[in-house]
Amino acid sequence: MSDRDERYYTAQLNMQTCSRRGLFRGLWSGVSKPVKTQAGLAAKRTAPRPPTAVDENLLNRLCDGCGKCANACPPRIISMIEGKPVLTLDGGACTECRECQRACPTLALANASPDTLPSTGAIATLSGMCIRQMSAPCQSCSEACPHQAIDTVNRSIAIDSEKCSGCAQCRVACPAHAIQMVMR
Incomplete structure (x- = not known):
């Protein structure tokens, strides 16, 4: 057992030495990785x-x-x-x-950045029979959308997920109930 320990310590001593810059770079890279991973998971509602x-x-x-x-x-x-x-x-x-x-007294609802679109965590999807598919001239959902996330395309609609805040104003305005809100 002592031979094994001696060989281990000899191998450790013969390894390349690390500069102070390399030491701090290694320490900080280990610290920043879990933060990035945790931030990515925290955004999902x-x-x-x-x-x-x-x-x-x-x-x-x-x-x-x-x-x-x-x-x-x-x-x-x-x-x-x-x-x-x-x-x-x-x-x-x-x-x-x-x-x-x-x-809100606790600032739990204080995530107001002018650069980012407010989001409820939901997104509008076409779930039913849009009356535009029957050639009816309806644009209720696109007119109700405050972020211009809905375009009327030919005989249907297209929802831009980047612009959709999940407010459901399009869902309420749809006379055919063809829009459903689902989690992103």
Whole structure:
């Protein structure tokens, strides 16, 4: 056993030495990798949230479940489920008025960057029979979209996922109920 330990230590001593710069580069590269991975996972929402909600992990830590955001919501689409705000997009739409953000005392809904599009975590998809497919001149969904994410193409519609905030205003405006909201 002692021969093995001696060989191990001899091999370690004969290895190349590392400069101070190399040492710090190695240490910092190890520190930054888990942060990047964790940040990528934190952005995924598990349920439709108010559009200015912070990342899911941070929301779980900041939100105390007080319900002030639900009381402040003019269209009344915020429900408190398991102590966290969830948008009920089945019967209504988010007007992106930011009243929930102003009412939140814990800053759990304070993710308002002018460079990024607010997102509920949901996205509009064509799920049913669009009346444009029957050659009807309908543009209700594209006119209702505040972000111009819907284009009327020939006899159907095209939804740009980069522009869609998941507010469900198109879903409410659709007379044929052909739009459904799904999680990204």
